[in-house]
Every structure is written in structure tokens, then in C-alpha cells.
Amino acid sequence: MHMRRVGFAVVTALLLSSTAYAQEKIKVGVTATLEGTYTVLGEDGMRGHVTALNVLGKKIGDKELEFVVASTDATPDSAVRAVRKLIEQDKVQILLSPLSGDEGIAVKNFAKTHPELTFVNAASGAQETTYVDPAPNFFRFNMDGAQWQVGLGKYAYETKGYRKIATVGEDYSFIYTQVFGLALEFCGLGGKISSRQWVPLGTKDFASVIAALPDDVDAIYLGLGGADAVNFLNQYQQAGGKAHLMGGSIMIDQTILSSKGNAKNALIGTIAASGQADTWEDPRWQKFVKAYQDSFPPEKRFPSPSLLATNYYGSTMALILALREVNGDLSDNQSKLKAALAKIEIDAPNGKIKLDSNRQAIGTNFVTEVVDDGKGALFSKVVKVIPDVNQTLGYDAATFAKIGLPSRTVPECKKY
Amino acid sequence: MTGFVERHPIWSLIILLIMAFLAWLIFAVWPPGLEEAIGRKKVFLSAVFNGITLGGLYFLVASGFTLIFGLMRNVNLAHGSLYLFGGYVGYGISAATGSWILAFIAAFIVVAIIGVLLQLLVFRRMEGQDLRQTMVTIGLSIVFADLMLWAFGGDFYQIQTPAWLIGPVQLPLMTAMKSSGEAVFLQYPLVRLVIFCGSVVIGILMWLALNRTRVGMIVRAGVDDREILAATGVQIQLVFVLVFAFGAGLAGIAGVVGGTFQSISPGEDTRFLLASLVVVIVGGMGSIPGAALGAIIIGLAEQLGSVYIPTYAIVVTFLIMVLVLALRPQGLLARR
Numbered sequence: 001m002h003m004r005r006v007g008f009a010v011v012t013a014l015l016l017s018s019t020a021y022a023q024e025k026i027k028v029g030v031t032a033t034l035e036g037t038y039t040v041l042g043e044d045g046m047r048g049h050v051t052a053l054n055v056l057g058k059k060i061g062d063k064e065l066e067f068v069v070a071s072t073d074a075t076p077d078s079a080v081r082a083v084r085k086l087i088e089q090d091k092v093q094i095l096l097s098p099l100s101g102d103e104g105i106a107v108k109n110f111a112k113t114h115p116e117l118t119f120v121n122a123a124s125g126a127q128e129t130t131y132v133d134p135a136p137n138f139f140r141f142n143m144d145g146a147q148w149q150v151g152l153g154k155y156a157y158e159t160k161g162y163r164k165i166a167t168v169g170e171d172y173s174f175i176y177t178q179v180f181g182l183a184l185e186f187c188g189l190g191g192k193i194s195s196r197q198w199v200p201l202g203t204k205d206f207a208s209v210i211a212a213l214p215d216d217v218d219a220i221y222l223g224l225g226g227a228d229a230v231n232f233l234n235q236y237q238q239a240g241g242k243a244h245l246m247g248g249s250i251m252i253d254q255t256i257l258s259s260k261g262n263a264k265n266a267l268i269g270t271i272a273a274s275g276q277a278d279t280w281e282d283p284r285w286q287k288f289v290k291a292y293q294d295s296f297p298p299e300k301r302f303p304s305p306s307l308l309a310t311n312y313y314g315s316t317m318a319l320i321l322a323l324r325e326v327n328g329d330l331s332d333n334q335s336k337l338k339a340a341l342a343k344i345e346i347d348a349p350n351g352k353i354k355l356d357s358n359r360q361a362i363g364t365n366f367v368t369e370v371v372d373d374g375k376g377a378l379f380s381k382v383v384k385v386i387p388d389v390n391q392t393l394g395y396d397a398a399t400f401a402k403i404g405l406p407s408r409t410v411p412e413c414k415k416y
Numbered sequence: 417m418t419g420f421v422e423r424h425p426i427w428s429l430i431i432l433l434i435m436a437f438l439a440w441l442i443f444a445v446w447p448p449g450l451e452e453a454i455g456r457k458k459v460f461l462s463a464v465f466n467g468i469t470l471g472g473l474y475f476l477v478a479s480g481f482t483l484i485f486g487l488m489r490n491v492n493l494a495h496g497s498l499y500l501f502g503g504y505v506g507y508g509i510s511a512a513t514g515s516w517i518l519a520f521i522a523a524f525i526v527v528a529i530i531g532v533l534l535q536l537l538v539f540r541r542m543e544g545q546d547l548r549q550t551m552v553t554i555g556l557s558i559v560f561a562d563l564m565l566w567a568f569g570g571d572f573y574q575i576q577t578p579a580w581l582i583g584p585v586q587l588p589l590m591t592a593m594k595s596s597g598e599a600v601f602l603q604y605p606l607v608r609l610v611i612f613c614g615s616v617v618i619g620i621l622m623w624l625a626l627n628r629t630r631v632g633m634i635v636r637a638g639v640d641d642r643e644i645l646a647a648t649g650v651q652i653q654l655v656f657v658l659v660f661a662f663g664a665g666l667a668g669i670a671g672v673v674g675g676t677f678q679s680i681s682p683g684e685d686t687r688f689l690l691a692s693l694v695v696v697i698v699g700g701m702g703s704i705p706g707a708a709l710g711a712i713i714i715g716l717a718e719q720l721g722s723v724y725i726p727t728y729a730i731v732v733t734f735l736i737m738v739l740v741l742a743l744r745p746q747g748l749l750a751r752r
Contacts, residue, residue: 208466234679
């Protein structure tokens with residue numbers, strides 16, 4: 001009898017303690033382009049995300065973060081499908097999504113139908129996402145495509161002496177935004193853009209596009225990414241192309257600079273601009289590169305993190321720090337978390353980042369030039385660091401609004 | 417040919433005029449008015465050449481597909497996976513040995529062996545059950561795609577073009593006349609021309625083998641009536657295995673070609689399956705000349721479309737398919 005009572009007490013105690021120790025989970029849904037043209041970008045984005053978890057840990061006070069990953073293919077409908085699945089089936093409370101430009105616009109619009117949840121943009125960079133009718137629960141801790149081109153037009157015009165260029169870009173919002181940023185600066189100084197070619201995302205055969213490139217230009221600007229960029233370079237080499245090149249932010253990136261084959265060597269000496277530079281001396285950047293390298297064996301990663309890894313790192317970091325600030329309190333439709341995200345200033349690997357009133361990042365931009373490290377690996381070398389780049393690119397709001405939204409033909413090549 | 421002219425004199429005249437106009441577009445130096453209206457001649461000529469050479473690649477994939485369908489009535493929806501796997505094998509061999517030619521041989525043999533296994537282990541067990549075969553091959557293509565993603569990752573692989581094929585050659589086609597009267601000739605990537613010639617040679621050899629040899633006779637007889645052929649004592653199962661191996665091997669070779677002038681990555685399998693389906697639907701299921709014609713039409717439509725109407729380039733291909741299905745559902749060159 002006595003023994004039985006003791007046994008009962010022990011069992012009760014065990015049960016009690018186990019409930020006391022059972023951790024409350026905070027479920028976060030993550031999307032990345034793990035299929036299609038941008039597969040490599042999505043994979044490296046996830047590496048950046050994992051690196052952030054390795055550095056910062058998953059603990060939020062006495063709660064623990066749990067991540068559910070869904071794959072997309074850079075199309076807006078795939079992103080909405082993935083986000084909807086994460087919310088409805090996996091019951092996630094917070095989203096870290098998406099990766100690509102058009103996806104970003106779609107997910108932002110979708111975010112409005114779930115005002116109670118919090119959306120932290122993972123890496124997408126179309127201007128429209130946060131500039132036009134922004135969602136109050138959508139936060140973007142990376143700059144947009146136009147901000148990432150700041151400094152490039154000036155460097156091309158003044159230092160390189162390019163006066164007339166042509167552009168080739170993928171036909172969707174992020175690249176429109178990139179060309180927008182380039183054109184404003186380059187044309188503002190007096191440069192000319194003689195033709196803008198747009199190719200569908202996922203184009204394999206660029207031979208005709210290459211043939212249609214004008215001969216009488218000083219440089220050709222490439223706004224391509226992933227498989228498209230690799231295919232372009234390969235066929236450009238076969239066609240014997242020799243023009244000076246300029247690159248967009250996902251063109252001059254480790255996703256392309258570490259691709260297999262030697263077509264990428266056409267990029268040596270190419271000037272570009274992006275939210276990061278591989279060889280930046282800053283200790284925060286070097287620490288991040290080290291953490292990235294330590295998180296994965298050499299054959300499972302790039303020599304140095306890509307822009308996508310950096311963006312996923314930054315957005316994961318912002319989310320974790322904001323959650324810690326409110327001690328994981330998601331009550332009252334996550335209002336405390338949203339308030340914390342809106343005013344947090346993070347010390348990201350690629351410089352300090354804070355948000356403007358549209359919850360869009362203001363950060364640091366880098367003009368770079370591609371160099372060979374002597375062992376056959378290509379890196380982007382810092383040429384210029386430009387701090388505090390905002391979404392209106394230094395224009396006042398009224399002038400900026402007059403330019404119009406980035407598209408195939410906007411902005412016109414003139415001084416605004 | 418003369419029969420066609422006699423039956424359709426007006427159509428013949430229209431076709432002749434179009435051909436003459438195309439020949440003029442290709443060989444003449446364009447007058448300035450035309451250049452202003454539709455762009456430089458260099459762009460047009462390159463697009464035509466690109467369309468034809470891309471057609472060569474499509475032909476390699478689609479001819480294996482159509483051969484297998486013609487003989488065995490197997491709609492092998494795992495054909496795209498064979499293409500992609502051939503590309504990976506070719507990449508592995510060329511990276512290990514540095515030999516481009518060896519990559520072709522290895523890809524052909526390895527993928528042909530897979531084809532033999534597919535025929536022996538899958539198709540023979542469900543002969544004559546079209547729907548089951550279709551479902552099984554869809555399933556297999558998904559499994560193969562995931563296995564390849566697991567083994568090779570999501571990376572893009574490019575097969576190294578041999579040094580002697582890199583760079584452009586000058587073709588004896590004038591694109592413009594300089595003010596000094598000096599002619600400017602078209603520069604074109606050598607590798608694409610070589611690959612195109614290769615696929616033409618393969619096409620001609622296939623046609624000869626089918627129409628001039630004993631084995632070809634057996635295959636043609638099999639296309640017409642399998643039961644009677646088997647009843648005459650031909651080992652029809654052996655013929656099936658050989659044809660399947662050959663068709664699969666061609667897809668493997670095409671994978672190496674695709675990996676050389678484009679790149680191979682996950683997703684290419686469905687892209688080329690779709691392309692070869694469109695090609696054989698346009699050309700006619702089971703017809704080798706049909707596959708050649710369909711491949712050229714689709715290649716040209718894609719390339720000219722991407723230059724002149726970039727926004728709608730993708731639609732053009734499918735418009736052609738819809739038109740063919742509406743007007744000549746059996747395909748342009750189908751016999752029945």
C-alpha cells in the first residue's frame with residue numbers, strides 16, 4: 001500500500017515535470033526556390049538561413065523555433081501556393097518568404113489576407129513589393145533591386161568611360177527594378193541605353209538574343225540569374241563575344257561565379273553592384289563568411305556566401321532578434337512582434353539595416369569588380385561602399401513618384 | 417511531288433513564291449527600308465540558323481521518342497529523364513577524361529542499357545496496355561527526377577566544349593555591305609554547326625537503316641503489323657529491345673548535345689519531354705521525317721519568335737501545335 005502511494009507520487013511528479021519542461025514552439029514557415037531556374041539561388045539562401053540558426057540558436061526565451069520549409073519555382077503562383085500550404089496545413093505563425101521578385105509582390109498581396117500573421121521577406125527585391133500599397137504585416141530587411149544598383153551607373157560612366165550600353169535581362173519585376181536603378185544613375189549622368197532586351201525566365205537558347213546585341217556599344221549589362229546566366233555565358237563564349245560586360249546583383253554573385261565550366265571567365269573584370277562584396281574587409285562580413293564556411297563542408301557550399309545566403313541570414317537574424325526582444329510574445333495578433341520588427345536596427349554582415357515607414361530596408365550598397373583569385377576561383381572585389389541607400393535612391397518622394405514603376409520601358413533614359 | 421503540283425497548282429505557286437522570298441532574304445543584301453522595318457539582317461540570319469540548329473537537338477530527342485512509339489506504341493513519358501541522365505553521364509565522362517567524343521559514346525551506351533532494362537522490366541510486362549504504360553512512365557520520370565536531384569544536386573552542369581570548337585566561324589553569307597563596298601559576312605558559333613551536321617548525319621543514317629536494310633524492313637513491318645510479323649518467325653521481342661535501346665541511346669546523345677550548347681539541370685527532363693511531344697505531334701507520331709520536319713519548325717518558331725515577338729515567343733510553339741491538331745490531327749508527315 002505504502003509502496004503504491006510512493007509510486008503514484010513519483011508518476012505524478014514525472015507527469016508534472018514533463019508538462020513543465022515541454023517547450024512551447026513557435027512555428028515559422030520558410031520558402032525558397034528549390035526548383036526551376038533559380039534552384040541554386042534557393043539552395044544557397046537556405047544555407048544562409050541555417051548559418052543564422054547556427055550562430056544565433058533557435059531559443060526564444062523558454063520557447064523554441066521550429067521551421068517548416070516549402071519549395072517554390074520563382075513564379076508568383078508557386079509562392080502563394082507554398083505560403084498558403086504553410087499557413088493552412090502546417091499552421092505556421094510567422095513566414096520567412098519569399099526569394100524572388102514576382103513572388104514577393106504576390107506574397108505581399110497575400111499577406112493582407114492574413115493581417116494577424118507576420119511576414120518577413122526572405123530575399124525578394126522587386127520595388128513594387130514595399131513601394132506600392134505595402135502590407136502592414138510585411139517586413140523587408142534587404143534592399144530592392146534598384147537600391148542594389150546604386151553606384152554602378154556612376155562608376156561605369158565616370159571611371160570606366162562607358163557612354164552607350166545595351167541591356168539584356170529576364171522579363172520580370174526584379175530585373176526591371178535593377179535596370180531602373182542602373183538607368184536612373186547612368187542616364188542621369190548623360191549615358192545612353194541603346195536597347196533593352198527582355199527574355200523569359202528559364203530561357204535556354206540565347207543564341208538569337210546574343211546575335212541581336214548591338215555592336216556599337218561600350219558595354220553590355222546583364223540582368224540574368226541562375227541557369228539563365230550560365231546558359232547565356234556559355235553561348236556568349238561559343239559565339240565569340242568580346243564586349244565589356246556589366247552585371248546585375250544576381251549575375252555577379254557566387255551562384256554564377258562558382259558555376260562549373262569555364263564560360264564564367266568571360267566575367268573577369270566585369271563591374272557590378274550588389275548588397276554585398278565577397279572580399280569586403282569588414283570584420284562582421286568576415287565573421288559571417290567564416291560561419292557560413294564552418295556550417296557546411298566545402299563541396300556542399302560556395303567558397304563564399306551568395307547574395308541570397310546573405311539576405312536569408314539577415315532576415316532570419318532580424319526575426320530572431322525581434323522575437324527575443326518581445327520574449328516570443330505572439331499575443332494580440334503578434335502586435336508586439338510587428339512593432340519590434342518595424343523599429344529594430346540589425347547589425348547585418350553586409351552593414352547596418354533599418355526599416356523605413358514602408359517597412360523597407362535602408363542599407364549599404366557595394367560597387368564591385370570581378371577578380372580571379374589566382375587559383376581559378378572568381379570573387380567580387382569591393383570598389384566602393386555606399387552607406388544609407390534608401391528606396392527612393394536619394395530622390396525626394398514627389399520626383400521619385402513621377403518616374404513611374406519599373407517596367408520594360410520605365411524609366412526613360414534621361415535625367416529626372 | 418509532281419502529283420502534288422498537278423493537284424494543287426495554286427498552293428504550289430504560293431509555296432514556291434514563299435521559298436523564293438526566303439531565299440532572297442537569306443542571300444541578298446537587304447535594302448535599307450527593310451532593315452529599318454524588321455531590324456538588321458545579321459539578327460534575322462542568326463535567328464534562322466539558331467532555329468535550325470536547335471531543331472537538330474530537338475530532332476535527336478524526338479526521333480528516339482517517335483521510333484519507340486511507332487514500333488511499340490509505347491508512349492514513353494520517361495524519355496525526358498533519359499535525356500537528362502545522358503547529359504549527366506556525358507558530363508561525368510568529359511570531366512573525368514577530358515574527351516568530348518568519349519562523352520557521347522558513354523552516354524549512348526549507358527542510356528541504351530537503361531532503355532533495355534526499361535523495356536525488359538517494365539514495358540514487356542504490360543504490353544498493349546497503353547494507359548498503364550503511360551501512368552508507369554510518368555511515375556518513373558518523377559522517381560528518376562528525384563533520384564537525379566539527389567545524386568547531382570540542383571546545380572547547372574555544362575559539358576566542356578573542346579577547344580577546337582569554341583568560337584565563331586565566318587559563313588559565306590553576306591549580312592551587310594560596308595560603305596567601302598566591302599562585304600560583311602555572318603559569324604556563327606562553330607559548335608552549333610558541327611552538332612547540327614551530326615544530327616543530320618544521324619537522321620540520314622536512320623532513314624537509310626530503316627529503308628535500305630533488313631533490320632529496317634523488320635522494324636517497318638513491325639510498325640505496320642506486329643502480330644503478322646511475329647507469326648512469320650521474327651523474334652519480335654529482340655527487335656523491341658534493340659529499338660528501345662537505340663531510341664534511349666539517342667536521347668542520351670541528345671543530353672550531351674544539350675549539355676554542351678545549353679546546360680543541364682533539374683527540370684530539363686520535362687522541358688525536353690514537352691518539346692519532343694510537341695515535335696512529334698506536329699510532325700506525326702512514329703514518323704522519322706516527320707520528327708525532322710517538326711523539330712525544324714519548332715526550333716525556328718522558338719528562335720524567330722524570341723527575336724521578333726519576345727513576349728509571345730512561348731505561345732507560338734503551342735499555336736503551331738494547335739493549328740496542326742485542328743487541321744491535320746495525324747501530324748504533317750504521318751502515313752496514316
